[in-house]
Amino acid sequence: MRKKTTTVSTKTNASAHARRSQPLDDAERRFARVVDALAKKPRVSSGTTKGFGSGALKVNGKIFAMLSSKREFVVKLSKARVDELVDAGCGARFDPGRGRLMKEWLAVDPGYHDWEGLAEEAYGFVRSAR
Secondary structure, rough: OOOOOOOOOOOHHHHHHHHHOOOOHHHHHHHHHHHHHHOOOOOEEEEOOOOOOOOOEOOOEEEEEEEEEOOOOOEEEEEHHHHHHOOOOOOEEEEEOOOOOEEEEEOOOOOOHHHHHHHHHHHHHHHHHO
């Protein structure tokens, strides 16, 4: 009697390994500088998260800045502030891939120079939210 064999695809694991072994891209380098700048603030933690992005900064356990799985720098701000930044051409409302734009999340334009400033602003916004 022949045994039936099952082939398991390792494509996901191989691609994850390839991403880890490659040098950091520009977005990752810039986000690392943001993490370094904000990691010492009170109640800030950093790490990876599944589903909502590949890297995140949190205050009191809530994400305020992240590098999405699409390599976008994303921050959480008030809807009014996001509207203002979108109108100024600094970014677009964040789409997590479900076709629904998020009102309080800004995907920052890659050419925007002050990621740290926006992260500081997002930190203050999320920290003060109840």
